[in-house]
Amino acid sequence: MSVTVRVPAKVNVQLAVGAARPDGFHDLANVFLAVGLYDEVTATPAGELTVTCEGPGAGQVPLDRTNLAARAAIALAARHGIEPDVHLHIAKDIPVAGGMAGGSADAAGALLACDALWGTDASREELLDICAELGSDVPFSLVGGAALGTGRGEQLRVLDVGGEFHWVFAVADGGLSTPAVYREFDRLNAHTDVPEPVASQRLLDALAKGDVDGLASLLPDSNGLQPAALSLFPELTDTLAAGRAAGALAALVSGSGPTTAFLTGDAESAHTVAEGLLASGTCRAARVAASPAPGATVVS
Ligand SMILES: C[C@](O)(CO)[C@H](O)COP(=O)(O)OP(=O)(O)OC[C@H]1O[C@@H](n2ccc(N)nc2=O)[C@H](O)[C@@H]1O
Ligand SMILES: Nc1ncnc2c1ncn2[C@@H]1O[C@H](COP(=O)(O)OP(=O)(O)OP(=O)(O)O)[C@@H](O)[C@H]1O
16 A cells, blocks of 8 residues: 655745844744645655655655655654654655755655554644654645744744735756855845844735735745845846746745746746746746645545
8 A cells, every 4th residue: 555645835925034043043934835836755665764756856856864755754653653664755846956845845745645654643733743843844845825934934824815826936957055045144144133034914915815916016025035045046137037027927036046936917927937938048947836735635
């Protein structure tokens, strides 16, 4: 018997970043929105813990116990006093090291798949606790939809979304390391009094109403990590400009980057913007996706 779980990618429609805390993390007001690009994680009984991965960028994904999906299986097994003897297969469609929480999605997917396979029957609360131990983005990958993440992003409040939003994601040539982007944020703000991060009520209202133009007007300044990502990856400025020129309502760096996100008016304009981005030669691939998307879900 095998269990397969489908898990979405995310875009941060707001990422307000506070000053570095003593533990090195940053307090956030992180407005997560799940988007319809998915990884699938399949858990199958095995003699020992093994991981395989297929799909774009699979070569960059570690297949040992550092893989976030493997770490999720180990954490669940340890809590229940069993061995993590499972084969995890990851069918990857979320860009790797792209700021779209691909590794976090695999962790949430593996957790749910192993829980079903092993019959450990963990409560939602226990699953969310394990997710938070694995990484700041992992709880949201489990929950999906839209949520405000505070603390380091792991404390979630579910948000209302009143309509569909249509996106294009431009995949860059190369990746960015999340810790490196936060370090660059610290360097750029070394002489600044960084304010407490707060969620924008106007942005939450736009999400709740499904107000595409309202959301578009707020996105250009909504990602506090964008200056750091652009400083480390200056070519992204050209990608953002190309997407705007192709008709996107708004353009921003997705999370820590280097994937860039473009909000469009409808599904048809998303395809037009994707074509324009590809033709511009400023990205490696352009993916169309709608939001909100459901969180980690058992599909078979
Ligand atoms: C950029 C985002 O993707 C936005 O959602 C997240 O904040 C990153 O979440 P993540 O990849 O799950 O990050 P974690 O695995 O928890 O942490 C990786 C590293 O990112 C930095 N980090 C992460 C989250 C946070 N609130 N402050 C940080 O400074 C720390 O250097 C940390 O060592
Ligand atoms: N299951 C996994 N899938 C992808 N990368 C993984 C996985 N497990 C560990 N990693 C490592 O994590 C790094 C970051 O990958 P990931 O795709 O999660 O980045 P990201 O989408 O930028 O993350 P985030 O948006 O949460 O900051 C990779 O370079 C890889 O070395």
